[in-house]
Amino acid sequence: MVEQSVRKAPLVWWAGGIFLGLVQVLAMGLSGPLGVSTQFVIADTHLLDKIDNSYVQQHPLISREKYHKLGYGWWFDIGLLAGALFASLVTLRWWPRCTTVWWRASHGSSVAGRFLAGFIGGILILLGARFAHGCTSGQFASGWAQLAVSAIPFTITLFLCGIITAFITYRKVPQIDR
Numbered sequence: 427m428v429e430q431s432v433r434k435a436p437l438v439w440w441a442g443g444i445f446l447g448l449v450q451v452l453a454m455g456l457s458g459p460l461g462v463s464t465q466f467v468i469a470d471t472h473l474l475d476k477i478d479n480s481y482v483q484q485h486p487l488i489s490r491e492k493y494h495k496l497g498y499g500w501w502f503d504i505g506l507l508a509g510a511l512f513a514s515l516v517t518l519r520w521w522p523r524c525t526t527v528w529w530r531a532s533h534g535s536s537v538a539g540r541f542l543a544g545f546i547g548g549i550l551i552l553l554g555a556r557f558a559h560g561c562t563s564g565q566f567a568s569g570w571a572q573l574a575v576s577a578i579p580f581t582i583t584l585f586l587c588g589i590i591t592a593f594i595t596y597r598k599v600p601q602i603d604r
Contacts, residue, residue, distance in 0.1 A: 446567060450567055454568075459571065463555040
């Protein structure tokens with residue numbers, strides 16, 4: 427049997443939570459709540475505007491002002507990509523591989539299969555975020571930062587669905603010695 431190990435996280439969970447909270451407070455003070463998926467709607471709006479301006483002007487959602495300006499969100503999305511690239515290069519974990527213990531135990535060690543599953547999952551998450559007019563980062567993290575009451579049932583539902591999905595996706599979880 428192949429030796430399986432779980433790599434140590436760079437931050438303990440509470441330090442990452444505090445850091446995210448501070449970033450949220452900074453974002454709220456400077457511009458507004460953090461969100462990732464809105465930038466895709468802005469890109470689509472600009473593209474549609476070039477193709478058919480009348481459609482954009484008549485559309486009940488994208489005709490609004492907020493979908494016509496490029497703001498800090500673009501830099502936030504670019505920063506997410508650049509930060510992930512930087513972290514992978516610094517930790518020397520930039521090469522494609524299937525390293526997640528749970529994925530390997532449940533689905534095998536195919537790198538292409540994992541990339542395909544991740545790509546399809548990303549598309550589904552983005553579609554769901556836009557159908558809901560916001561993404562999980564907007565409702566979960568930013569909702570709590572704004573003390574929005576709607577964040578409470580959303581968070582409970584988010585975690586319950588995540589647990590159910592994990593049980594369905596990762597049926598054969600290996601025992602990990604700690």
